[in-house]
Amino acid sequence: MLLIPCPWCGPRPENEFRYGGQAGLTRPAASADDATWSAYLYLRNNPKGRHQERWRHQPGCGRFFNCERDTVTDRISNTSKIGPR
Amino acid sequence: MGDSTRFSFLSLLRHGAGKVWDRQWRDAHPKASYGVVIVGAGGHGLATAYYLAMEHGIRDIAVLDKGWLGGGNTGRNTTIIRSNYLQPESAALYEHALKLWETLSQTLNYNVMYSPRGVLMLAHTHHDEQVFKRHVHANRLQGIDNEWLTLAQAKAFCPPLDVSPGVRYPVQGAALQRRGGVARHDAVAWGYARAASAMGVDIIQNCAVTGISRGADGAVTGVETTKGPIATGRIGVVTAGHTSVVMAMAGVRMPLESFPLQALVSEPVKPVLPCVVMSNTVHAYISQSDKGELVIGGGTDVYTSYSQAGGLPVTRETLAAICELFPSFRRLKMLRNWGGIVDTTPDRSPIIGLTPVPGLFVNCGWGTGGFKATPGSGQIFAATLARGEPHPIAAPFSLDRFLSGRMINEEAAAAVAH
Numbered sequence: 001m002l003l004i005p006c007p008w009c010g011p012r013p014e015n016e017f018r019y020g021g022q023a024g025l026t027r028p029a030a031s032a033d034d035a036t037w038s039a040y041l042y043l044r045n046n047p048k049g050r051h052q053e054r055w056r057h058q059p060g061c062g063r064f065f066n067c068e069r070d071t072v073t074d075r076i077s078n079t080s081k082i083g084p085r
Numbered sequence: 086m087g088d089s090t091r092f093s094f095l096s097l098l099r100h101g102a103g104k105v106w107d108r109q110w111r112d113a114h115p116k117a118s119y120g121v122v123i124v125g126a127g128g129h130g131l132a133t134a135y136y137l138a139m140e141h142g143i144r145d146i147a148v149l150d151k152g153w154l155g156g157g158n159t160g161r162n163t164t165i166i167r168s169n170y171l172q173p174e175s176a177a178l179y180e181h182a183l184k185l186w187e188t189l190s191q192t193l194n195y196n197v198m199y200s201p202r203g204v205l206m207l208a209h210t211h212h213d214e215q216v217f218k219r220h221v222h223a224n225r226l227q228g229i230d231n232e233w234l235t236l237a238q239a240k241a242f243c244p245p246l247d248v249s250p251g252v253r254y255p256v257q258g259a260a261l262q263r264r265g266g267v268a269r270h271d272a273v274a275w276g277y278a279r280a281a282s283a284m285g286v287d288i289i290q291n292c293a294v295t296g297i298s299r300g301a302d303g304a305v306t307g308v309e310t311t312k313g314p315i316a317t318g319r320i321g322v323v324t325a326g327h328t329s330v331v332m333a334m335a336g337v338r339m340p341l342e343s344f345p346l347q348a349l350v351s352e353p354v355k356p357v358l359p360c361v362v363m364s365n366t367v368h369a370y371i372s373q374s375d376k377g378e379l380v381i382g383g384g385t386d387v388y389t390s391y392s393q394a395g396g397l398p399v400t401r402e403t404l405a406a407i408c409e410l411f412p413s414f415r416r417l418k419m420l421r422n423w424g425g426i427v428d429t430t431p432d433r434s435p436i437i438g439l440t441p442v443p444g445l446f447v448n449c450g451w452g453t454g455g456f457k458a459t460p461g462s463g464q465i466f467a468a469t470l471a472r473g474e475p476h477p478i479a480a481p482f483s484l485d486r487f488l489s490g491r492m493i494n495e496e497a498a499a500a501v502a503h
Contacts, residue, residue: 001397002388015398019388021342034488042340042431042487046329048391071343071391 002074007081008061020054023066048072055079092194109275110154110282115289118316119147121470122308123323124294124331126150127159128270129448129455130323131277131288132463133470135193138284140464141471146286147317149310151293155274158325158455161393161425163348163370163382165361166457167204167265169224169231174481174493175434176227181478182461183264189460195276197268198375202360204265205234205243207410209254209366217260224262234259243360245411252409254366267361267372267380273459297335297445304443305335321446321470326391326426328449335442339449340487341428344385346453347395347403349422351414353377362410369406379414381407385427385453395424427453432492437466437479446470447484 002014022044028036045051051071056064068078090096090107100106121137123130126148137143150156166186168179190196208214217233224231239259240248248256278288289312296309297320307316324331326343354377363370368384383403386395400422408415430436430450435458437448448466451458465476475483481493 014387014396038488039338043338044329044340044342046339046342046389047333048327048330051389053388069388071389074390074392 002076004055004067004076005079006057006060007065007079008063009057012057012060016057016060018056018058020056020064023052023054050077054082092196109279110288113147113287113289115147115149115287115292115310115312115315118307119287120145120317121319121321122146122315122317123148123321124308125157125323125325126154126274126278126288126290127157127323127325128155128273128277128459129325129451129462129466130321131155131274131281132459133321133323133448133466134286135277135281135284136464136467137471138281138286141467143471144285146281147315148281148286148288149292149294149308149315150288150290151311153290154278154288155271158425158427159270159274161348161423162270162456163372163380164267164270164456165204165265165363165370165372165454166199166268167262167361168229168457169204169206169220169260169262169265170495171220171223172434172493172495173227175495176224176229178435178461178465178478178482179458180227180229181465182458185460185464186268187264189268189273189276193276193280195272195279197272197276199266199268200375201264201266202372203242203261203263204361204363205239206260207239207246207256207362207364207366208258208260209256209364211257213366214257217258221260229262230264231260231262234261243358243362245357245413246362247410247412254409256410265361267374269375270456273456277463294331294334297331299335299442302443305445318444319446319470320444321448321466323448323466325449325451325455326428328428328447332440332447335440335445337440337442337445339447340431340436340484341450342389343391343426343428344388345390345392345395345424346382346385346427347399347422347424348380348382349400349403349419350374350381351379351417352420354379354417357413358411364406364410367406367409369403369410371407371411378420379417385429386424391426393424393426395422427451427455429453431487433495434493435462435482436484437462437482438469438475438484439473440484
């Protein structure tokens with residue numbers, strides 16, 4: 001069981017959260033070509049090692065946040081609020 | 086060397102008289118170059134090498150594995166075999182594999198212990214019932230056996246199942262594929278390895294691929310490994326959960342995410358469970374091995390990971406589901422649990438075929454249910470590698486369907502249960 005530090009609520013057990021997938025994906029313009037849309041929708045880094053991802057503290061504050069986790073050890077090195085771009 | 090041993094009643098008798106069994110395949114060292122290099126010595130990779138040698142006359146093949154033969158998902162799955170998928174493309178693929186399973190022990194002269202004991206898929210809700218009946222009808226139109234059982238028929242087919250109305254999700258009926266069942270996972274890897282090795286295929290264990298070399302034209306020229314460089318013009322990547330990692334060595338991003346999928350076995354008991362039972366709604370599936378252990382699996386973990394362990398919340402949920410379906414199993418102790426890393430695609434269907442890199446082929450994305458497809462996957466991937474164009478059954482499963490939008494959605498057939 002992961003202990004995930006929610007940037008708003010503090011450390012909470014894994015089953016309070018919903019995994020939100022790879023972070024930092026930017027939605028392309030509607031006029032973008034098929035390859036750009038395909039990459040946005042389907043292609044993922046899926047690295048073995050450090051992974052930038054999003055989680056949502058579903059029954060807690062309900063907010064999304066950023067997380068850096070090692071996918072080999074599952075150790076979380078950092079979580080942060082999603083700020084203005 | 087084991088190449089010349091042909092198993093028969095007579096050879097068993099001779100061994101009974103004290104002859105020691107030979108090693109069944111050669112543990113080879115890599116040559117400087119090969120016609121084809123298969124990355125990954127699991128069931129799919131070894132089957133690919135076998136069919137390349139057997140059906141296409143290509144015998145200058147190396148099968149590389151970073152660990153030991155069959156030590157990844159081949160040795161970690163719950164060995165369920167069935168072909169009752171919804172879409173015609175998938176039904177063709179999995180039924181092709183199921184037909185090969187039926188004669189595989191004879192084909193390989195190696196007992197893979199294929200046991201068509203029936204796969205029972207439980208419906209707990211009105212929606213389940215509608216979905217499964219749709220599958221039954223679709224399968225029957227495709228010529229694939231699948232039938233609907235009433236509650237009483239399901240109970241008769243699987244006596245330990247609790248069908249009382251008082252549980253949280255009462256069973257309402259079930260879909261049954263009688264030709265579905267299980268096989269011995271290790272034997273599948275060993276059988277293909279033995280047969281491929283006898284035809285001259287080099288199986289190289291503890292040899293991790295660390296890079297993919299490419300020429301000026303972009304085509305592959307070889308692989309870098311922990312046992313030195315190997316030159317080749319054709320590479321087949323069959324590395325399941327690690328496909329994204331290997332494909333990144335050639336600069337190809339994949340539509341894959343890798344999740345841990347857990348399984349566990351109980352202490353061995355006398356025969357209590359006559360078939361495979363699966364439930365999508367309560368998230369669990371179970372069968373009994375020939376050793377007597379109950380083999381149990383559930384859904385994947387919720388986050389991507391390469392740790393072959395998985396989280397305890399998923400284990401608990403899976404066991405809770407089993408205890409509800411089979412109250413008589415509640416006192417059984419669990420002996421072992423483990424995780425395998427499965428590569429899931431957005432449409433829950435595999436990717437078999439060519440890639441944007443000339444000479445680089447991929448067979449991946451089997452997600453939570455690749456074992457059942459092993460023989461069919463190996464055969465059509467071998468044909469694809471040999472001819473340089475997709476086998477007709479593999480064609481719909483091309484990588485570029487994520488560009489064209491021609492998905493093969495099997496979320497209903499594959500979301501949980503495998």
